[in-house]
Amino acid sequence: MKKIGLIGGIGWPSTIEYYxxxxxxxxxxxxxxxxxxxxxxxxxxxxxxxMNFTVNNRGGSSPDSWSVCDTYFNNALRKLEQSGAEIIAxxxxxxxxxxxxxxQGIQAPVLSIYDAIGAYCxxxxxxxxxxxxxxxxxxxxxxxxxxxxxxxxxxxxxxEELKNQLIEIINNLYQNNVNSASRDIENLIRNxxxxxxxxxxxxxxACTELPIAFGDLGRQPQFMYNGISYLNSSFIxxxxxxxxxxx
Amino acid sequence: MKKIGLIGGIGWPSTIEYYxxxxxxxxxxxxxxxxxxxxxxxxxxxxxxxMNFTVNNRGGSSPDSWSVCDTYFNNALRKLEQSGAEIIAxxxxxxxxxxxxxxQGIQAPVLSIYDAIGAYCxxxxxxxxxxxxxxxxxxxxxxxxxxxxxxxxxxxxxxEELKNQLIEIINNLYQNNVNSASRDIENLIRNxxxxxxxxxxxxxxACTELPIAFGDLGRQPQFMYNGISYLNSSFIxxxxxxxxxxx
Numbered sequence: 001m002k003k004i005g006l007i008g009g010i011g012w013p014s015t016i017e018y019y020x021x022x023x024x025x026x027x028x029x030x031x032x033x034x035x036x037x038x039x040x041x042x043x044x045x046x047x048x049x050x051m052n053f054t055v056n057n058r059g060g061s062s063p064d065s066w067s068v069c070d071t072y073f074n075n076a077l078r079k080l081e082q083s084g085a086e087i088i089a090x091x092x093x094x095x096x097x098x099x100x101x102x103x104q105g106i107q108a109p110v111l112s113i114y115d116a117i118g119a120y121c122x123x124x125x126x127x128x129x130x131x132x133x134x135x136x137x138x139x140x141x142x143x144x145x146x147x148x149x150x151x152x153x154x155x156x157x158x159x160e161e162l163k164n165q166l167i168e169i170i171n172n173l174y175q176n177n178v179n180s181a182s183r184d185i186e187n188l189i190r191n192x193x194x195x196x197x198x199x200x201x202x203x204x205x206a207c208t209e210l211p212i213a214f215g216d217l218g219r220q221p222q223f224m225y226n227g228i229s230y231l232n233s234s235f236i237x238x239x240x241x242x243x244x245x246x247x
Numbered sequence: 248m249k250k251i252g253l254i255g256g257i258g259w260p261s262t263i264e265y266y267x268x269x270x271x272x273x274x275x276x277x278x279x280x281x282x283x284x285x286x287x288x289x290x291x292x293x294x295x296x297x298m299n300f301t302v303n304n305r306g307g308s309s310p311d312s313w314s315v316c317d318t319y320f321n322n323a324l325r326k327l328e329q330s331g332a333e334i335i336a337x338x339x340x341x342x343x344x345x346x347x348x349x350x351q352g353i354q355a356p357v358l359s360i361y362d363a364i365g366a367y368c369x370x371x372x373x374x375x376x377x378x379x380x381x382x383x384x385x386x387x388x389x390x391x392x393x394x395x396x397x398x399x400x401x402x403x404x405x406x407e408e409l410k411n412q413l414i415e416i417i418n419n420l421y422q423n424n425v426n427s428a429s430r431d432i433e434n435l436i437r438n439x440x441x442x443x444x445x446x447x448x449x450x451x452x453a454c455t456e457l458p459i460a461f462g463d464l465g466r467q468p469q470f471m472y473n474g475i476s477y478l479n480s481s482f483i484x485x486x487x488x489x490x491x492x493x494x
Binding site for chain 2: 008009012015016019020023037038039040041042043044045046047048049050051052053055056079082083084
């Protein structure tokens with residue numbers, strides 16, 4: 001198995017999701033091939049960053065304004081490479097919007113979450129994807145462009161009001177207030193997608209907090225809930241990392 | 248905060264315990280000092296090893312027989328140091344029996360779990376410690392010597408039969424068969440310690456699986472159950488790492 005490098009801490013619960021998922025995949029993989037003895041596990045290097053630093057050093061519309069933050073990620077990627085990581089992933093959606101700048105000079109392949117989701121959708125015959133994520137995700141076209149390479153047409157909630165409603169749901173989940181979150185997400189979706197639209201659209205939960213709204217049901221790459229098909233972006237990305245790790 | 252280095256993967260659930268605990272401690276610490284904005288988190292470098300390799304390369308009674316395994320750990324510690332870790336911990340009890348050999352040439356302090364537990368007991372007035380761990384822990388004197396520096400008298404289950412019973416409980420927990428494990432642990436303890444002994448003895452759950460027997464109650468440094476005082480070695484160690492991180 002190839003050594004896996006992970007950029008973590010953005011945020012830390014997401015790092016646990018990726019690490020646990022990949023370890024469980026290795027257990028299942030080795031059980032299926034009837035490996036005896038202690039289960040082989042991929043080696044990992046993980047660089048867990050300080051989200052306070054990344055948030056406080058977020059740039060604006062000028063590309064130069066991102067240099068401190070980009071360098072922070074680039075240094076962490078270099079450390080993973082120096083520690084022998086052969087494939088690398090950033091365990092979070094939002095930082096992918098500047099993946100090209102952040103992975104400058106890194107030789108090991110950095111597996112983009114956009115590519116993982118695009119390839120998953122392509123394989124599953126999903127052509128339309130509603131993306132629910134953080135504001136930096138929903139106000140740039142990187143996600144849409146990334147999955148379009150796989151013939152997937154992605155879009156975000158269409159109004160500022162709906163985007164703000166979603167951010168409020170995410171903030172509540174971040175503080176572990178699950179309450180009616182799954183219903184709130186569903187209402188938000190049905191607000192602008194008809195039943196007919198929903199038959200040919202999957203909903204990508206593109207930030208770590210959102211799947212929490214669905215409890216254990218949300219802990220898989222794809223699941224149905226009240227007739228809506230949801231994708232868990234972390235699981236799809238982690239699954240792609242493990243597939244590459246054993247390839 | 249100092250950058251934390253962790254050796255993980257021995258086994259992987261334990262790595263999650265340490266990482267999650269330290270992140271939660273940072274959240275609590277910054278909430279208590281009324282920090283506003285995104286919670287600062289310590290940076291981490293984690294080297295997660297392959298437990299199949301460590302088990303298959305275990306040595307025997309001759310010191311030379313451990314060189315492959317010791318080098319594996321030493322290389323990982325070096326990587327943590329090269330990635331800027333300022334304090335390091337191995338997220339597991341068992342590998343500590345060869346900590347001296349494994350940390351040769353490492354400049355950053357490697358916080359021993361024996362010292363963390365010894366200091367904890369000393370502070371809490373615990374002088375007698377029954378240690379329940381894996382066979383490599385219970386058949387060497389490293390744990391006993393380690394905590395004796397803090398005036399703590401540690402001992403293991405006294406017969407081979409009791410040790411084997413304990414290993415069976417651990418193996419069942421490893422496969423997530425919790426069933427009657429907390430009662431089985433209690434029976435094993437009461438088998439050779441009287442109520443009078445138990446009044447002046449704490450029981451150290453010195454492998455990651457054992458606290459699982461007690462559910463959520465086990466997810467803290469110390470807890471009482473049916474009149475017995477238990478210590479969770481992972482939590483005590485992780486707490487010591489965070490204390491050093493902010494010192």
